[in-house]
Amino acid sequence: MTTDPCTPAERSRAASRRAQILQAASDCFHDHGFHGASISLISKAAGMSAGHIYHYFENKEAIIAAIVERDLDRLLTLSAEMRAASDVLEALIGRAAEGVIDNLDPRTAGLKVEIVAEASRNPAVAKIVRAADRCCMSSLSETLRILRANKGHSTDDATLQGMTEVLASMFEGLLLRAIRNPDLDRDRVVAIFQRVIRQLVTDPN
Amino acid sequence: MTTDPCTPAERSRAASRRAQILQAASDCFHDHGFHGASISLISKAAGMSAGHIYHYFENKEAIIAAIVERDLDRLLTLSAEMRAASDVLEALIGRAAEGVIDNLDPRTAGLKVEIVAEASRNPAVAKIVRAADRCCMSSLSETLRILRANKGHSTDDATLQGMTEVLASMFEGLLLRAIRNPDLDRDRVVAIFQRVIRQLVTDPN
Numbered sequence: 001m002t003t004d005p006c007t008p009a010e011r012s013r014a015a016s017r018r019a020q021i022l023q024a025a026s027d028c029f030h031d032h033g034f035h036g037a038s039i040s041l042i043s044k045a046a047g048m049s050a051g052h053i054y055h056y057f058e059n060k061e062a063i064i065a066a067i068v069e070r071d072l073d074r075l076l077t078l079s080a081e082m083r084a085a086s087d088v089l090e091a092l093i094g095r096a097a098e099g100v101i102d103n104l105d106p107r108t109a110g111l112k113v114e115i116v117a118e119a120s121r122n123p124a125v126a127k128i129v130r131a132a133d134r135c136c137m138s139s140l141s142e143t144l145r146i147l148r149a150n151k152g153h154s155t156d157d158a159t160l161q162g163m164t165e166v167l168a169s170m171f172e173g174l175l176l177r178a179i180r181n182p183d184l185d186r187d188r189v190v191a192i193f194q195r196v197i198r199q200l201v202t203d204p205n
Numbered sequence: 206m207t208t209d210p211c212t213p214a215e216r217s218r219a220a221s222r223r224a225q226i227l228q229a230a231s232d233c234f235h236d237h238g239f240h241g242a243s244i245s246l247i248s249k250a251a252g253m254s255a256g257h258i259y260h261y262f263e264n265k266e267a268i269i270a271a272i273v274e275r276d277l278d279r280l281l282t283l284s285a286e287m288r289a290a291s292d293v294l295e296a297l298i299g300r301a302a303e304g305v306i307d308n309l310d311p312r313t314a315g316l317k318v319e320i321v322a323e324a325s326r327n328p329a330v331a332k333i334v335r336a337a338d339r340c341c342m343s344s345l346s347e348t349l350r351i352l353r354a355n356k357g358h359s360t361d362d363a364t365l366q367g368m369t370e371v372l373a374s375m376f377e378g379l380l381l382r383a384i385r386n387p388d389l390d391r392d393r394v395v396a397i398f399q400r401v402i403r404q405l406v407t408d409p410n
Contacts, residue, residue, distance in 0.1 A: 169381075
């Protein structure tokens with residue numbers, strides 16, 4: 001029996017299968033590391049055959065690429081929503097609270113840290129991670145450009161890129177803090193992040 | 206032939222052997238991940254037998270513990286030097302530049318990120334990492350207490366711990382940035398870090 005891959009029902013079925021594989025793979029990468037998470041292990045966790053997994057993803061790097069792309073899509077949507085807000089600064093400060101709490105979730109953190117650890121020794125994963133990072137940084141930098149232009153502050157590229165890098169360091173650092181100090185005071189960290197971000201992005205120079 | 210392990214020559218020889226193993230293990234953990242780096246691989250990289258490695262370290266977790274302890278010792282020394290400075294704030298700002306550059310070194314970053322990734326799924330490694338983190342945070346918090354007391358700012362524990370957490374997030378985030386964006390503008394990141402840290406730690410509240 002063959003199915004037409006272009007019908008809406010078949011496309012929705014494929015999307016749901018892909019999501020099911022990504023969830024199983026995310027759990028396996030978190031629990032066993034990239035190398036310990038074999039396609040056989042991922043297929044067991046997803047409740048489907050290894051052949052089925054290969055139908056959707058060529059290899060583990062392709063699964064990582066899809067996980068990274070999913071995270072990038074979320075970030076680009078968030079960034080676009082902040083740019084569309086009537087007060088971009090207040091939108092950024094408000095959404096920062098969610099960003100802190102999301103990054104402090106230990107499972108999210110463990111998976112993201114594992115992907116970066118793999119990128120540091122696997123050129124294929126490094127390429128995926130760096131391409132996504134360039135999109136992410138460029139979008140956040142554009143959001144800061146609009147925020148600062150509205151306030152009459154300087155918007156040269158080097159300033160915006162530097163601020164974007166420091167914002168990224170702050171938020172990504174939380175991924176490591178979630179694992180190193182799971183008992184940290186979340187509310188206090190949110191409050192200090194909001195104060196620091198306000199000062200950082202409204203610096204006139 | 207037996208040797209007396211307490212003679213100065215034998216102690217110095219043991220210390221040098223341990224350092225040699227830690228360097229080889231650091232390279233193997235970075236290049237192959239914690240699971241890929243077998244004791245056999247580490248022994249080849251160190252140029253000694255596996256039996257020799259086991260003479261100094263019971264298992265890979267014990268090697269990780271020694272690497273983490275070495276990093277902790279450096280941090281505690283740095284923190285004590287800052288506390289002893291005539292102007293603790295200026296010492297912190299000055300040393301922040303070195304801290305940024307150190308954390309942006311891709312090999313340092315890769316190894317540290319790998320250890321945290323392993324901690325997120327291996328309770329023995331998590332215990333090592335968290336115990337070291339508590340010492341590190343407590344020392345940095347004490348440094349901030351002295352800095353702020355000198356300026357007449359509030360020094361309650363919750364404030365100090367929150368500021369210490371945010372400082373830690375900023376610096377640890379650089380480990381991930383070093384891998385995600387190896388071409389970032391180091392000088393600009395140093396300058397912005399110094400400005401942000403000054404504002405963060407001198408907030409009167």
